[in-house]
Amino acid sequence: MTSPYEEAPLLRLEGVRQGYGAREVLRGVSLELYPGEVLGVVGESGSGKSTLLRVLYLELPAEGRYTLGQPGLEGLNLLALDPYRRLEVRQRHLALVRQHAHEALRMGFSSLANVAEPLLLLGERRYGQAATRALAALEEADFPTERADEPPRVLSGGLRQRVQLARAIAARPAVLLLDEPTTGLDLLVQARVLDTLRALKGRLGLSMILVSHDLGVVRALADRILVLLEGEVVEAGLADQVLEDPQHPYTQDLVQARL
Amino acid sequence: MPRLGYSYAFLDPGAKRELRRSLLKAVALPGYQVAYASREMPIARGWGTGALQVTLSLVGPEDVVKVIDQGADDSVNAANLRRFIASMSGARTTWDTLEATLIQSRHRIPEERLRPHQILILQVPIPEPLRHVEPSEPRARELHALADYSALWVGLFEETRRFRRSLKGAAYPVMVHGRYVMDPSPIPRWDVPKLHQAPHLTLLAAGREKRLYAVPPHTEVRPLAFQDVPFQVERVRARCRRTGVGHLFLNAIPGEGGLEHELSDTSVLEKLRAGRALGETYYDLEGRFYRDDVPV
Ligand SMILES: Nc1ncnc2c1ncn2[C@@H]1O[C@H](COP(=O)(O)OP(=O)(O)OP(=O)(O)O)[C@@H](O)[C@H]1O
Ligand SMILES: [Mg+2]
Numbered sequence A: 001m002t003s004p005y006e007e008a009p010l011l012r013l014e015g016v017r018q019g020y021g022a023r024e025v026l027r028g029v030s031l032e033l034y035p036g037e038v039l040g041v042v043g044e045s046g047s048g049k050s051t052l053l054r055v056l057y058l059e060l061p062a063e064g065r066y067t068l069g070q071p072g073l074e075g076l077n078l079l080a081l082d083p084y085r086r087l088e089v090r091q092r093h094l095a096l097v098r099q100h101a102h103e104a105l106r107m108g109f110s111s112l113a114n115v116a117e118p119l120l121l122l123g124e125r126r127y128g129q130a131a132t133r134a135l136a137a138l139e140e141a142d143f144p145t146e147r148a149d150e151p152p153r154v155l156s157g158g159l160r161q162r163v164q165l166a167r168a169i170a171a172r173p174a175v176l177l178l179d180e181p182t183t184g185l186d187l188l189v190q191a192r193v194l195d196t197l198r199a200l201k202g203r204l205g206l207s208m209i210l211v212s213h214d215l216g217v218v219r220a221l222a223d224r225i226l227v228l229l230e231g232e233v234v235e236a237g238l239a240d241q242v243l244e245d246p247q248h249p250y251t252q253d254l255v256q257a258r259l
Numbered sequence B: 001m002p003r004l005g006y007s008y009a010f011l012d013p014g015a016k017r018e019l020r021r022s023l024l025k026a027v028a029l030p031g032y033q034v035a036y037a038s039r040e041m042p043i044a045r046g047w048g049t050g051a052l053q054v055t056l057s058l059v060g061p062e063d064v065v066k067v068i069d070q071g072a073d074d075s076v077n078a079a080n081l082r083r084f085i086a087s088m089s090g091a092r093t094t095w096d097t098l099e100a101t102l103i104q105s106r107h108r109i110p111e112e113r114l115r116p117h118q119i120l121i122l123q124v125p126i127p128e129p130l131r132h133v134e135p136s137e138p139r140a141r142e143l144h145a146l147a148d149y150s151a152l153w154v155g156l157f158e159e160t161r162r163f164r165r166s167l168k169g170a171a172y173p174v175m176v177h178g179r180y181v182m183d184p185s186p187i188p189r190w191d192v193p194k195l196h197q198a199p200h201l202t203l204l205a206a207g208r209e210k211r212l213y214a215v216p217p218h219t220e221v222r223p224l225a226f227q228d229v230p231f232q233v234e235r236v237r238a239r240c241r242r243t244g245v246g247h248l249f250l251n252a253i254p255g256e257g258g259l260e261h262e263l264s265d266t267s268v269l270e271k272l273r274a275g276r277a278l279g280e281t282y283y284d285l286e287g288r289f290y291r292d293d294v295p296v
Helices: A049-056 A083-093 A111-121 A127-140 A157-170 A187-204 A215-221 A239-244 A249-258 B013-028 B049-058 B076-089 B137-145 B150-163 B189-195 B266-273
Strands: A011-020 A023-033 A038-042 A063-068 A094-097 A175-179 A207-212 A224-229 A232-238 B064-069 B102-106 B119-123 B174-176 B180-182 B201-206 B211-215 B221-223 B250-255 B258-263
Touching (some): A011 A049, A023 A232, A083 A094, A094 A157, A111 A127, A127 A187, A157 A187, A224 A239, A224 A249, A232 A249, B013 B211, B049 B076, B049 B102, B049 B119, B064 B076, B076 B102
Parallel strands (some): A038 A224, A094 A175, B064 B102, B102 B119
Antiparallel strands (some): A011 A063, B174 B180, B201 B211
């Protein structure tokens, strides 16, 4: 795909392959993310979306090239880094909102502590600063801050996702990765979380990769859309283009299925 | 004279060599837990067998050995260990901190400042500072390897949020040489600052868990604490019922008129009662620590 933007990409994947055992799940995925945009990734269950995000989050090893246009990382293939450096890059530049909050949060700790964690991880050693910044992040995620001391264990699904979101943006990552952030929430709550994401995109100019099997969710936020089918990118383009004039038969089915 | 019919200092030469190799590795990697082949001892695991093995692997006939349990030389457990070490090695024993070359201790660091030629050997029940946040041993080792101590910081954050301070009393986690977080054994907070830039060698051993680790002389040892909520040692507003001293660590003892207090360090207690001079202490009469780069 030719770049729709003037700028250099913030993130680039080239020919990434990943498999569990002998089964290949990602079969040569290439993509780019530009500063300030939301890239939507759609595909049916099992197409490799979560696997792709975990590779992007440097949580899974993979073959291929992965570069981030961040100071100090220029030209570096992140997939070739040792585990220590990989963790460092992840902590400093990336954040992931997972589908299931319990996989990302410490359910027994307060929501505030959960949000403060990435700040502490990056070396914040002033309690007051950590607490203030965590509260601010909760507010940005439209979380009712008077409930900041409650643990995620006692919160509703929608609020848990807001805690995850606050935690993800607290340290101002270069790239925010979202894996089905609204799946499993009822429609109204889902719409509110999408509103928050849209506001955050506008306010913070966050660059995001949003994964969903729900074309509606992706339509609501994405500037560009990429369609994944059995671990391969079968279509990519500006959101309106893909939605109004899908080229690949699979995308056509997907768009039709929604109407 | 050492006891006949046994290897010198009880351990066979192979066991001693293995222990010393592990100790060297521990000294080379301050704060890092080294696995070692903990031997069976003629006392039950959990009663100081790890530290005992370390003491036995180091002791020689010219050594002077002091053994304390919570600061006391006269507890049954300390006396048993001391007698055993002496009979197996022929080493002299003492209660006087300044006279000792090897000090094996459970849960205390003496109040008189240790000097470069002395070795402190601490008994450790649980060597893993991440145990309560990460029960899986392989995972905890991975976190150490990655220097990922966020779980401890989150815990500290949570306690500070709720109670304005850390609730951790004994076994307060410390960062050693800016690299490994270490459990200093269940010494009170009062003793934690004594490890920072200490001129003596500290060895820590857990017999049951088969781990030993070390703080070499002149090593950075910093308690995990926020800059704006500094680490603090215990302060008791009380005086020792036998010496009147109020500036050193006191044990609370149920007495006739409620709780009474007594110096925990028997070396200091005996010297004061006998009118003998104390060595330099870590804390002065006003409770000030001897180094000013350590918050207490
Ligand atoms: N840890 C694993 N071990 C083995 N196979 C796995 C593992 N994780 C995922 N897979 C397989 O890899 C394929 C892609 O999984 P992935 O979770 O990436 O898909 P997805 O597009 O996120 O699906 P969904 O929409 O259901 O979340 C699936 O066939 C899945 O069964
Ligand atoms: Mg998935």
